Amino acid sequence: MHKDNSEENRQLYWNGETPSFVDNEFDSEVLHFLQVLSSKPAITLLAIALADKNKMISEGISDTLKLLGSQMLNSSTNLLVGEINNEIFVVSQHVSSCDFIFFPRLNKVKIICHANMEMVVDIASKLEDLAGKLEFNIPPSFDGLIASHGRPSHYFYDAILGLSEVNDYLNSIPQGKKLSLYQISHCNFADLKFFVGDKFHFPQSSVHFDQLNSLSNSANKLFLKVGSFYDRGNEVKRLKLLKYDELFLSESLRNKGNDYREVQELKKAGYFILWHGITTQKRKWLEQCDAIVALATMLYNSGEKLCVIIDGWTSPITPSKLDESQIESDNVVFSEIKNNIPPDIRVINAIGKTPAEKLTIASLCNFHVSNGGTGSIYTSRMAKIPGILHISNKAIGMTEQSIHYNSAFVPDSFVHDIEVEGLRDDFVSYSIAKKPFVSFALEKIAELFDIKVVPIDIGYSINCKHLTNSEEYESTSDDPILVFNKSSVFSNYEGNVEVKVRVNTLLNYKSLTPKLYLDLGNGYSEELSLLSKYNSNGEVTFSLNVTKELKSLRFDPFSCKGKFNIEYALLKLF
Missing domain, CATH: 3.40.50.2000 (Glycogen Phosphorylase B;)
Structure with a gap:
């Protein structure tokens, strides 16, 4: 299609200045339309595209409202052009069916979701090119819906939610022919046939967005992108997504x-x-x-x-x-x-x-x-x-x-x-x-x-120094001591415990005798100590039974001088 020189066409041009926000000086019918569009973008636009007079009357939408055409900017963004009370508007459909609506002649915008002024200006700067691709004097033929997005998050939240709302709406009205449902190539994260039932048919498994633009330009076709912005406080929307998730898991x-x-x-x-x-x-x-x-x-x-x-x-x-x-x-x-x-x-x-x-x-x-x-x-x-x-x-x-x-x-x-x-x-x-x-x-x-594993960290050391910029220690005597912190998970535990410590050192593990001391409230003593042996990997295990609150653990890795580090230390509760 080619641009003509009609007044309606010229209204699509933007003057290059930063838009201002829609205010109460707007026509009351326009303000009401914006209010309805804000709450039900996907259903409202579909009702207009289907010429559902009953829906439009029930919502109080002006009968002067009409859709003039659509064009995809990229694989995730569709622009929809319409008119109400002789005022041209542009709807940006990226995350939802209406992220914002822009009135180029008035240079005013209403942002609804997931958009900011920078995005509005970016879209406005592309309108001159869009004007050359639309035919304003011939009503377009509504061809179908686009349900996809290049990001999984927007696909499985906003696109799926919009499709769910549209599906419910279509089930509530008499419907003639099935609507086409398109997914854009590289933006199709699921097969939607299992979800939408018999209200739609799928001309192709996926299409490039240029293919839809070609239909818009050569055959005056109109496409709507479905999406409904999800916010956690909306229980109705959560339940719709819950229903989809259950179906998707079953299908998968x-x-x-x-x-x-x-x-x-x-x-x-x-x-x-x-x-x-x-x-x-x-x-x-x-x-x-x-x-x-x-x-x-x-x-x-x-x-x-x-x-x-x-x-x-x-x-x-x-x-x-x-x-x-x-x-x-x-x-x-x-x-x-x-x-x-x-x-x-x-x-x-x-x-x-x-x-x-x-x-x-x-x-x-x-x-x-x-x-x-x-x-x-x-x-x-x-x-x-x-x-x-x-x-x-x-x-x-x-x-x-x-x-x-x-x-x-x-x-x-x-x-x-x-x-x-x-x-x-x-x-x-x-x-x-x-x-x-x-x-x-x-x-x-x-x-x-039933996995009770508690990591234990070194609280402080005695007779050994912590080497700078390293997890390595060096003993300063034949009696290096490490005192472990105790996790709150273990505070009131009584029963069998396994303490595992892995020590990395160049010393010969076979010659070393690691020792664990328990403080049950009266300090450390030989009576409350355990001896063990390292395995070939430097891991040592102590098994004990805790009968009262354990205050702290002291670990003596060996009885000589040497360098070492603790790769891990853990408590396993049974």
Whole structure:
């Protein structure tokens, strides 16, 4: 189609000045339309496209309202042009069916969700090009809906929620022909046929957005992008997503892959299945490798049979070059973890798998460690497995747009943001030190499972000095002493206990006699001490029965001078 010189067409041009916000001086019919659009964007626009007069009358929407055309800017953003009371407007459909609505001639905007003035100006600057592709004098033919997004978070929250609302609306009205439902290539994270029933047909499994633009330009076709912004306080929306999650899990389990079957066999054999999500792009946890290696090692050294699932980038059904690049980057982190984890721990790579593949594996896991944003969709939301969540303090507010079941966030005090000037809050990386993270994770695991493992740290040392910039100690006499801190989990415990300590030293383990002293309230004494032997790896185990509150533990690694470090020290409660 080609632009004409009509007044309506010229109204699409923007004067280049920063827009102001819609105010009460607007026409009352326009203000009412904006109010309805804000609360029900997907349904309102679909009712207009379908010319559902009953719906429009019931909502009090002006009969002067009409849609003039649509055009996709990229694989995730659709622009919808319409007119009300002779005033042209542009709807930006990126996350929802209406992130904002802009009136170019008046240079006014109403922002509804997930948008800011910078985004508005960016869209406004593209309107001149858009004007040349629309035919204002001939009503377009509504062809169907677009339900997809390039980010899994917006796909499984906003797009799915919008589609659910539209599906309910269509079930409430007489419908003639089926609507077309399109997913954009590289933005199709699930097969939607199982979810929408018989109200839609699927012309293709996925299309490039240029194909839809070609239909808009050559055949005057109109397309609406569905989306409804999720906020945690809306119980109706949560229940809609819960229904979808249950259907998606059931559908995904109909096609179990090799990884699912392997994890299933490991679980039957008594393995503890631990899920750990990593990222190499925005919101990166700097210690993500060291932390999971330390947690897995601690569980393994307590005697658990362990399988660790490493999650990362999620692929759509039709992946792109970008997906391949991100998967390659995440696999570098996977290799680092696998190379540093005890070899007897089974490590399975879920990086680059589709959501359906990930969900089936997640459904078998005992516990997860996930980013509180996108990384928690398959574990905390859909599979509802227990676990812990982490995210930067800057981005903690965005978790209000996420659903989390059976999961606890790492305490804010553990998290230290890496400040970078000008960086968006949701891109900020952060640091969570390994030791407090492992302690917190083990406490949560101990609350849920018969795995009572408590890491113990060195409180202070006697007759040995802590070498600078190192975890190494050097004894200054023949009697080096380490006094361990005691976790609150262990404070009132009574029963059998195993204390395991691994010592790294160049000394000959066979010649060393490690010793453990117990303080049950009256200080240390030889009567309350235990002797043991190191194995060839430098690990020593002490078994004891605690009959009253244990105040502290003293560990004497050997009775000579030498350098050493403590790789780990743990209590296992029975």
